[in-house]
Amino acid sequence: MASLSGICSSSPSIKSQSSITKPFVSLRKDSVAFPSRFPRTPSLVQVQSVAREMPADLSKTNDVVPKKANKGLEKDPRELWQRYVDWLYQHKELGLYLDVSRVGFTDAFVEEMEPRFQAAFKAVEELEKGAIANPDEGRMVGHYWLRNAKLAPNSFLRTQIENTLDAVCKFAEEVVSGKIKPPSSPEGRFTSILSVGIGGSALGPQFVAEALSPDNPPLKIRFIDNTDPAGIDHQIAQLGPELASTLVVVISKSGGTPETRNGLLEVQKAFRDAGLEFAKQGVAITQENSLLDNTARIEGWLARFPMFDWVGGRTSEMSAVGLLPAALQGINVREMLAGASLMDEANRTTVLRNNPAALLALCWYWASDGVGSKDMVVLPYKDSLLLFSRYLQQLVMESLGKEFDLDGNRVNQGLSVYGNKGSTDQHAYIQQLREGVHNFFATFIEVLCDRPPGHDWELEPGVTCGDYLFGMLQGTRSALYANDRESITVTVQEVTPRSVGALIALYERAVGIYASLVNINAYHQPGVEAGKKAAGEVLALQKRVLAVLNEASCKEPVEPLTIDEVAERCHAPEDIEMIYKIIAHMAANDRALIAEGSCGSPRSIKVFLGECNVDEMYA
Numbered sequence: 336m337a338s339l340s341g342i343c344s345s346s347p348s349i350k351s352q353s354s355i356t357k358p359f360v361s362l363r364k365d366s367v368a369f370p371s372r373f374p375r376t377p378s379l380v381q382v383q384s385v386a387r388e389m390p391a392d393l394s395k396t397n398d399v400v401p402k403k404a405n406k407g408l409e410k411d412p413r414e415l416w417q418r419y420v421d422w423l424y425q426h427k428e429l430g431l432y433l434d435v436s437r438v439g440f441t442d443a444f445v446e447e448m449e450p451r452f453q454a455a456f457k458a459v460e461e462l463e464k465g466a467i468a469n470p471d472e473g474r475m476v477g478h479y480w481l482r483n484a485k486l487a488p489n490s491f492l493r494t495q496i497e498n499t500l501d502a503v504c505k506f507a508e509e510v511v512s513g514k515i516k517p518p519s520s521p522e523g524r525f526t527s528i529l530s531v532g533i534g535g536s537a538l539g540p541q542f543v544a545e546a547l548s549p550d551n552p553p554l555k556i557r558f559i560d561n562t563d564p565a566g567i568d569h570q571i572a573q574l575g576p577e578l579a580s581t582l583v584v585v586i587s588k589s590g591g592t593p594e595t596r597n598g599l600l601e602v603q604k605a606f607r608d609a610g611l612e613f614a615k616q617g618v619a620i621t622q623e624n625s626l627l628d629n630t631a632r633i634e635g636w637l638a639r640f641p642m643f644d645w646v647g648g649r650t651s652e653m654s655a656v657g658l659l660p661a662a663l664q665g666i667n668v669r670e671m672l673a674g675a676s677l678m679d680e681a682n683r684t685t686v687l688r689n690n691p692a693a694l695l696a697l698c699w700y701w702a703s704d705g706v707g708s709k710d711m712v713v714l715p716y717k718d719s720l721l722l723f724s725r726y727l728q729q730l731v732m733e734s735l736g737k738e739f740d741l742d743g744n745r746v747n748q749g750l751s752v753y754g755n756k757g758s759t760d761q762h763a764y765i766q767q768l769r770e771g772v773h774n775f776f777a778t779f780i781e782v783l784c785d786r787p788p789g790h791d792w793e794l795e796p797g798v799t800c801g802d803y804l805f806g807m808l809q810g811t812r813s814a815l816y817a818n819d820r821e822s823i824t825v826t827v828q829e830v831t832p833r834s835v836g837a838l839i840a841l842y843e844r845a846v847g848i849y850a851s852l853v854n855i856n857a858y859h860q861p862g863v864e865a866g867k868k869a870a871g872e873v874l875a876l877q878k879r880v881l882a883v884l885n886e887a888s889c890k891e892p893v894e895p896l897t898i899d900e901v902a903e904r905c906h907a908p909e910d911i912e913m914i915y916k917i918i919a920h921m922a923a924n925d926r927a928l929i930a931e932g933s934c935g936s937p938r939s940i941k942v943f944l945g946e947c948n949v950d951e952m953y954a
């Protein structure tokens with residue numbers, strides 16, 4: 336069994352960081368502003384072209400600060416080295432570096448952006464003090480308090496944070512040590528975690544598990560993060576008899592997300608089928624009094640942990656959502672919090688070049704014209720960071736992808752994120768990045784330490800396996816830059832709980848600052864509702880289709896119906912295409928039978944149900 340030491344040990348003292356402060360040096364005034372070849376929406380084009388033609392009025396934050404006329408990125412090696420040295424950010428205590436030298440922003444651009452940055456710093460300061468930073472939902476935004484409870488605006492919240500952290504650590508230690516056991520496992524202790532959740536209730540735990548879970552964790556983690564029945568069956572089948580020693584952690588802030596509810600119902604059925612009592616192995620992480628919370632309380636689940644109203648799903652990794660699964664895997668969560676707290680502290684300076692999150696936001700704004708005209712490709716050269724880009728997809732795109740700005744103007748903002756890992760991706764799509772459509776900027780994540788000391792060896796004279804990885808990263812960075820493709824490089828010493836906590840905090844803050852720069856609300860997600868609502872309407876329509884088919888199938892003889900007839904009897908002729916799709920889906924799953932024709936020619940088919948349900952007919 337893995338040792339308990341370190342899972343929740345106290346954090347080392349958090350000292351203030353010192354970053355290198357450089358005099359402001361003059362860079363060349365020209366740089367590249369590549370127009371977007373394929374703007375995503377007409378409104379983007381409008382915003383960009385207006386911005387380029389008109390001088391920015393900096394009193395209005397929704398104006399775009401234009402780039403200057405450009406002649407190409409700096410290519411002289413000595414000038415570049417100078418730029419590298421001048422702009423290099425270092426966080427000594429975290430061993431983290433940020434190199435923005437391969438993004439071509441100019442002094443003039445930085446100067447023009449300065450008032451916006453000061454406004455953004457002020458906004459984050461207010462947010463940290465407890466302002467209603469999510470105006471639509473009337474909520475405070477408090478994820479920064481999770482790693483430094485002293486910052487919380489009142490003692491009630493402070494105590495809530497501290498008590499939850501203590502409860503998470505205590506529970507994890509008792510599960511790992513075997514003090515809390517499953518009722519009917521031959522192992523006598525929990526051996527696995529099955530995490531059920533989606534979006535912000537899955538992506539952080541998935542990223543952290545991949546990055547930090549030890550080779551032989553005390554509990555191995557699996558995820559159900561979808562309502563795909565085959566995917567769920569696969570997870571349960573892979574657990575096999577281990578289901579008896581599996582802790583099921585159901586995570587949902589709202590407590591009512593359909594995919595998570597379905598995952599829970601499927602897992603509960605698997606428990607029943609195996610003759611196991613789910614409640615003795617179930618844990619809920621959710622807002623107090625949510626549907627999930629009430630279910631867990633009434634059914635007497637093993638444990639419940641709170642999710643706070645003032646923590647958004649995509650910034651919840653440092654709440655019980657991320658901490659409990661991590662602690663159960665033997666990951667030192669207090670170290671994660673310490674790394675995040677150190678990074679937060681560094682990001683509180685109002686000196687732009689000393690503020691790593693602001694530097695990232697500056698680069699994003701420059702590279703994407705402040706309107707998301709280029710995608711952010713995230714390339715960690717370390718297998719364990721594979722899921723970082725996936726995690727960032729939600730953090731960045733759900734936060735920044737907004738139709739309206741804070742003043743109600745239609746802006747269609749956003750910043751697209753994708754990427755997997757290097758050097759693997761060099762053998763997949765780097766060809767296009769280097770030579771093809773120029774619609775991106777890259778972020779390299781470099782990890783200096785290749786493997787634990789004492790394990791390295793030279794696979795050819797003077798060269799290790801890790802040297803190749805290093806060479807691939809440097810080579811790709813140079814090759815992209817030579818073709819005027821900009822890149823940022825974030826460097827950490829090692830992938831540890833502390834550096835992962837710092838990376839999460841760095842990007843959380845960068846997103847918040849960038850949102851202020853472009854004057855949008857980073858903390859709501861109104862667009863997600865449209866898809867959920869439409870899905871609900873499809874399911875409601877399916878129930879009507881079933882009722883109509885059932886009635887026809889209960890007749891003697893059975894009356895097979897065409898799609899047109901079904902649509903007519905549903906009083907939904909305008910939904911005929913969706914009705915066809917519903918029937919095709921039911922037919923593929925043996926829940927409807929095709930009497931005539933084939934699904935390939937929709938007008939030809941006649942359909943009925945295999946069984947008549949008399950009760951349903953009169954319902």
Ligand SMILES: O=P(O)(O)OC[C@H]1O[C@H](O)[C@H](O)[C@@H](O)[C@@H]1O
Binds near residue numbers: 533534586587588649
């Ligand atoms: O944690 P839950 O309430 O189940 O929400 C899960 C996810 O649901 C929606 O898709 C939201 O847009 C996400 O921000 C959230 O993370």
